[in-house]
Amino acid sequence: MYQKTTLIKNAKIVNEGKIVNGDILIEGEYIAKIAESISPKSADVNVFDAEGQYVLPGAIDDQVHFREPGLTHKANIETESRAAIAGGITSFIEMPNTNPQTTTVEALNDKFDRASKTAWANYSFMFGGTNDNLDEILKIDKKDVAGLKLFLGSSTGNMLVDNPEVLEKIFKSTDLLISVHCEDEATIKANLEIYKERYGDDIPVHFHPIIRSEDACYISSSKAIELAKKTGARLHVFHLSTGKETQLFDNKTPLKDKKITAEVCIHHLWFSDKDYENKGTLIKWNPAVKTEKDRDQLLKALLDDKIDVIATDHAPHTFEEKSNVYTKAPSGGPLVQHALPALLEMYHDGDISIEKIVEKFCHNPAILFEIEKRGFIKEGYYADLVMVNLNNPWTVNKDNILYKCGWSPFEGTTFKSRITHTFVNGGLAYKNFKFYDTRYAKRLTFDRD
Structure with a gap:
């Protein structure tokens, strides 16, 4: 009550x-x-x-993977949304690459039903696009979902949209905000073969940002932006990981009027390639954590308003899964409980103001997704x-980690x-x-x- x-x-x-x-x-x-x-x-x-x-206003995380349905040995809506509110995140937008994938109206409604019974934080979902579900996309009312998610690289199942004609048709056909994961699959595959030839499956993880390279990111994100400009689509580019990509975005237009926007995730603002030595596959993400220079340029673009929002891309896997050799270890990690404390640590270090944290993690997701009456501390x-x-101060340890997977890349960190x-x-x-x-x-x- x-x-x-x-x-x-x-x-x-x-x-x-x-x-x-x-x-x-x-x-x-x-x-x-x-x-x-x-x-x-x-x-x-x-x-x-x-x-x-x-x-502060409750944070709005525009990109999480809570693994329900179908992957609930890793996480579920209840466990991860509890961890989210413990981390100051009061609203989340969840991604479609579950099992079954959220690529039909039936699967979408099933997720809403599940969340209505178990979520601790306010919720919505992305609808997933594929090479062959345009008819389902056109059934979606833009008031019902946060937006459309397209994987233009690195996806599970059949969610990789790699048919250029289909992609252009989707961009032309929908009023939904289109969020994209941008990595060029051909570039990644070519890079991976080089290192597999040398090391087999046990590739040293510090090669991850070379395999999933700056070029792979830039080729894909620049193509998506070019297509959005051609078609007039509303495009939001998820989890920028390179400084080079920040040059593609504009800070001269107010957010509410922007047609092309960008997000950065907490791990790309916190870690660098120097951390692979100690963290190993626990910080294996797609896109990869890259250099200190990239990290600094991402922060600068965030502060300069070329990057519009901060998110987590919370994507848990079991510790056993993450402990596999490079090619078998899945990418992603849990972050919703620790993202805001990490940002506040960056405030203590003089890297970002509290006001800017609130702008990027609370206000701007609400503006960008046109979420009603959230993201601000206002009457009504x-x-x-x-x-x-x-x-x-507190230290992240096994006793206070709330994710179902039971581990965190921040374990041992004192906030x-x-x-x-x-x-x-x-x-x-x-x-x-x-x-x-x-x-x-x-x-x-x-x-x-």
Whole structure:
């Protein structure tokens, strides 16, 4: 049950480029009032004293893989959405490469049904495109889903869209926002053969960013952008991993008017190729973590607004799966619990401001996907709120990792900042590693004509 009224006192409220001291009154699911000082009008009000801690809008993660249905030995909607709210992520958009793949209306509706019963964070899904499902794509109402996901490289099953005629037809035919994974498959295959000839299956993992190279990324992303410009499609390029690709994007247009946008993921902002020596296949992602120079250029493009949003690409596998030799170890790793603490660590290091973190991880996903009444701390908006203590250190270890897979690439890392409270639609869902019995999650809705 929702508290009838909740009052957060003495908060540092981070919203729209400003930090203000004040109080937040929540009535039911919504933020009713924001003011310098609000007094409770009755004894029924549930009062939280933030004691000067920061309150942020709940983060919106526009790219996760929660593995349900079909791959639930790795993860499921319930376990990973719980980990998400512990990490300050109150809304997620999940990808279509499950089993069955989300490439039919029936499979999409099944996912919505599953999430309605088990999700701890607000949810929506991407619909998947293939070489042969245009008829299904055209059935989708753009108010029903977050968007369309196309794999232009590195996909499971038959989700690689590698027919140029089909690709152009999809771009021309849909009003859905098209999100793409861009790596050129021919380039990767040629590179892989060179190293397989030399090492067999046990390729040293530090060759991963050479196999899944800068060229592979740039060839694919530049082609996708060229096609979007030709057709007028609305394109969002997922998980940039190279500095070179950032040159393809514009920072002269307000986000709400952009037709071509970009995302960077936390692992490409945190790790570099120097970390393969210690982390091995645990940091094997597609696209690959690349050089320190790439990492620095990605951060610069994020701060310069060429890159519009931050996401996780949360993609868990079991530790046993990740422990295989290079060619057998799957790419991807779990991140939703630790992405915001990692970004706050970057704030402590002077790399990014808290206001910019909120812009890229909260505001901009809401603007980009036209999500209704979320991503901001505003009166009349849903009360998705995260309280953080910037000076309460904790170390990531097996006892506090919440992912079903039980491991994290951040294991052993000490973060200075801790998520202390997470409110989802006005309900307190999480407090200091404790979850409450009630789930408050709702299906995301979209303000689209």
